Amino acid sequence: MKKNSMKADKFCYIQSSNESQNLCFNLQEGESLQLTFIVLGDVKVNNHIIINLDGENAACSLRGLWLINGDADVNFDVKMNHHVANCTSDQLFKGIANDRAKSNFFGLINVSTDAQKSDARQQCHNLLLSDDARAYAKPQLEIYADDVICTHGATVGRLNDDELFYMRSRGISLDEAKKIQLKVFAAAPLDFVTKDTASHLEDWINAISL
Amino acid sequence: MLKITNLHAKIGDKEILKGINLCVKAGEIHAIMGPNGAGKSTLAATLAGRDNLEVTSGSIIFQGEDILSLSPEERSWKGIFLGFQYPVDIPGLSNAAFMKAAINEHRQQQGLEPLSAASFLKMVKEKMAFVEMDSSFSSRAVNVGFSGGEKKRNEVFQMAMLDPRLAILDESDSGLDVDALRIVGTGVSKLHHPDNAAIVITHYQRLLDYIVPDFIHVLYKGRIIKTAGKELAMEIEERGYDWIINEEE
Ligand SMILES: Nc1ncnc2c1ncn2[C@@H]1O[C@H](COP(=O)(O)OP(=O)(O)O)[C@@H](O)[C@H]1O
Ligand SMILES: [Mg+2]
Numbered sequence: 001m002k003k004n005s006m007k008a009d010k011f012c013y014i015q016s017s018n019e020s021q022n023l024c025f026n027l028q029e030g031e032s033l034q035l036t037f038i039v040l041g042d043v044k045v046n047n048h049i050i051i052n053l054d055g056e057n058a059a060c061s062l063r064g065l066w067l068i069n070g071d072a073d074v075n076f077d078v079k080m081n082h083h084v085a086n087c088t089s090d091q092l093f094k095g096i097a098n099d100r101a102k103s104n105f106f107g108l109i110n111v112s113t114d115a116q117k118s119d120a121r122q123q124c125h126n127l128l129l130s131d132d133a134r135a136y137a138k139p140q141l142e143i144y145a146d147d148v149i150c151t152h153g154a155t156v157g158r159l160n161d162d163e164l165f166y167m168r169s170r171g172i173s174l175d176e177a178k179k180i181q182l183k184v185f186a187a188a189p190l191d192f193v194t195k196d197t198a199s200h201l202e203d204w205i206n207a208i209s210l
Numbered sequence: 211m212l213k214i215t216n217l218h219a220k221i222g223d224k225e226i227l228k229g230i231n232l233c234v235k236a237g238e239i240h241a242i243m244g245p246n247g248a249g250k251s252t253l254a255a256t257l258a259g260r261d262n263l264e265v266t267s268g269s270i271i272f273q274g275e276d277i278l279s280l281s282p283e284e285r286s287w288k289g290i291f292l293g294f295q296y297p298v299d300i301p302g303l304s305n306a307a308f309m310k311a312a313i314n315e316h317r318q319q320q321g322l323e324p325l326s327a328a329s330f331l332k333m334v335k336e337k338m339a340f341v342e343m344d345s346s347f348s349s350r351a352v353n354v355g356f357s358g359g360e361k362k363r364n365e366v367f368q369m370a371m372l373d374p375r376l377a378i379l380d381e382s383d384s385g386l387d388v389d390a391l392r393i394v395g396t397g398v399s400k401l402h403h404p405d406n407a408a409i410v411i412t413h414y415q416r417l418l419d420y421i422v423p424d425f426i427h428v429l430y431k432g433r434i435i436k437t438a439g440k441e442l443a444m445e446i447e448e449r450g451y452d453w454i455i456n457e458e459e
Contacts, residue, residue: 161262162298163298163300165258165260165261165282165298166294166298166300167300167308167311167312168281168283168286169258169259169282169283169285169286169292169294170308170309170312170368170372171283171286171287171312171315171319171372172283172308172311172312172315173283173315174281174283176311176315180303180311184300184301184302184303185302187302188302
């Protein structure tokens with residue numbers, strides 16, 4: 001496990017080989033951290049991420065996007081620990097899986113007794129493009145303080161036929177309409193990445209065969 | 211322009227359209243009325259090529275070509291436009307990006323270059339003004355958070371952008387207040403010219419005050435049971451559909 005400590009920082013991990021990330025960050029008072037994980041292709045990845053919010057007013061944002069295919073097997077295990085009061089954490093993970101690719105998202109939010117006024121949010125949404133693709137999302141909350149905001153949500157869906165028909169009725173071809181849906185779906189977790197990375201991902205989506 | 215012959219269509223195991231015959235010539239406006247559940251929207255969706263329904267027999271000839279095997283986008287490229295009864299919202303996709311993708315695919319089909327950003331913006335501005343929509347709607351996500359009236363105006367905006375040969379407008383007037391009705395009504399009527407045609411699905415006379423139809427058809431249980439001139443709308447407004455249904459049965 002790597003240990004890091006910083007004032008305000010931002011990292012982006014692009015994972016397009018079978019290399020996993022084991023990360024642990026301890027945030028002190030007033031520190032902030034933004035992490036983005038992008039997982040691409042037919043890869044086997046096991047990411048373990050532990051965030052300890054150890055000082056008041058620390059803030060952590062986690063973003064994840066996986067665009068996976070073939071026999072990809074992607075696992076995220078996230079532990080967000082609110083140890084003290086007045087910290088915020090927000091997590092947004094989105095996955096698009098084709099072929100036989102599968103993803104597992106396990107996200108624990110732990111808010112200790114002393115961590116009043118914690119604001120902890122977590123979302124994990126998945127889009128499956130084939131019958132054999134799989135996505136599991138398991139949020140887990142352990143809340144021991146009473147004055148907190150804690151939200152979570154997880155969905156697994158498919159391309160939306162009504163949207164597709166609406167776009168096609170305006171002359172947008174089926175292939176293009178699907179890609180528009182994918183790009184729209186994938187946009188939200190990319191709020192911290194560079195323009196270059198975002199346009200690289202757009203190329204990646206354009207190349208997906210549907 | 212359009213000739214529908216003995217059209218039968220089903221959704222799942224349920225037959226919804228049971229032998230529709232309809233002929234629309236360039237320059238004409240046809241109104242289709244009928245009680246809820248008659249099959250009006252299903253007919254509209256069949257014309258636009260929705261794939262969750264199955265045409266079991268009959269034909270749809272559009273400008274001399276059988277279009278039954280064509281995809282929705284191919285029908286759009288040929289000039290068919292469907293104004294949805296329930297316009298779909300697409301979170302995350304701006305109205306402008308949506309129309310840009312549509313316009314440029316139409317142009318590509320015609321062997322034209324994509325529109326320049328400037329000409330596209332000019333066109334959007336002009337057509338938004340046409341339906342009295344604030345230009346801020348172009349950067350908003352398609353139909354997301356739009357009121358009923360704004361959604362229907364957005365349909366007419368898209369129609370103005372695409373300039374179709376045949377517009378099928380499914381209850382473009384339902385849920386509209388007086389102002390929105392005026393905007394939709396005058397909008398559609400201004401877009402009408404001798405080379406195009408419209409099929410207007412409605413429950414009310416009030417839209418037909420703006421868009422005066424050449425024919426009114428009454429659809430009931432998947433069949434057209436009566437065809438008459440524009441005066442029929444007034445009679446339906448006063449007397450409902452029962453007398454027509456009784457006449458038929
Ligand atoms: N997706 C669907 N699945 C099953 N039945 C449907 C579906 N859409 C429409 N129907 C049925 O088809 C019939 C005609 O519906 P519709 O075309 O919407 O009527 P209208 O527009 O005239 O009110 C109704 O009985 C309706 O319940
Ligand atoms: Mg209807």
